[in-house]
Amino acid sequence: MFNNYITDETCSIYQGRGWDNGVGCSAMSYCRNCAPGAACVIPKQYYKYNVEQYGYVSGESAIQNELYQRGPLACEIAANQAFDDYDGGIFYDETGFLDTNHIVSIVGYGVQNGVKFWRVRNSWGSHWGEEGFFRIVRGVNNLNIESHCDWATPVNDWTSIHTTTQAEQDDPNND
Numbered sequence: 746m747f748n749n750y751i752t753d754e755t756c757s758i759y760q761g762r763g764w765d766n767g768v769g770c771s772a773m774s775y776c777r778n779c780a781p782g783a784a785c786v787i788p789k790q791y792y793k794y795n796v797e798q799y800g801y802v803s804g805e806s807a808i809q810n811e812l813y814q815r816g817p818l819a820c821e822i823a824a825n826q827a828f829d830d831y832d833g834g835i836f837y838d839e840t841g842f843l844d845t846n847h848i849v850s851i852v853g854y855g856v857q858n859g860v861k862f863w864r865v866r867n868s869w870g871s872h873w874g875e876e877g878f879f880r881i882v883r884g885v886n887n888l889n890i891e892s893h894c895d896w897a898t899p900v901n902d903w904t905s906i907h908t909t910t911q912a913e914q915d916d917p918n919n920d
Contacts, residue, residue: 750905752776752791753792755791756776772787772914772918773916773919773920775787776788787909787914787919790909791907791909792906792907794899795899795902797898797899798898800895801893802896803893811896817866818896819895820890820893821893821894822845822849823846824888828888831873831874835860835880836882837887842888843889843892845889845892849890851865851894852864852866855880860882862881865878867879
């Protein structure tokens, strides 16, 4: 997002695919509009977004500081079966699993009955956890959540529009 841009989800839906598993980069990778029974097309214009600064932090106090300074952070987490089965409360994994395999957003923190926790948004929908969120014990790097968190400051221009060029329309990697 610093060197390039992203679009919103109206034309760049999440696909669990990328450059290293058969999906080549193309103009259509940035933005597409598909209708049932018709070929996908690149819109003539669409909104684009960039960031001015970015970085990463680790550790409880550094994460708390970033939350205060810039807001939510994207953090790696070692999601295991116990995490998959989470349905509420302050999560505490006792398996020691630390192999990160998922990204979540830490949005806040608190203390309940003397237990420090992170408030975190997951991407699995509102049916999971606490309406799509979860709380996990804070300060002990449970599920490796405090090891690597990324932050970014968006460019303050919510009206930046990309106009699709003929070369982008004709890109042979478009599908």
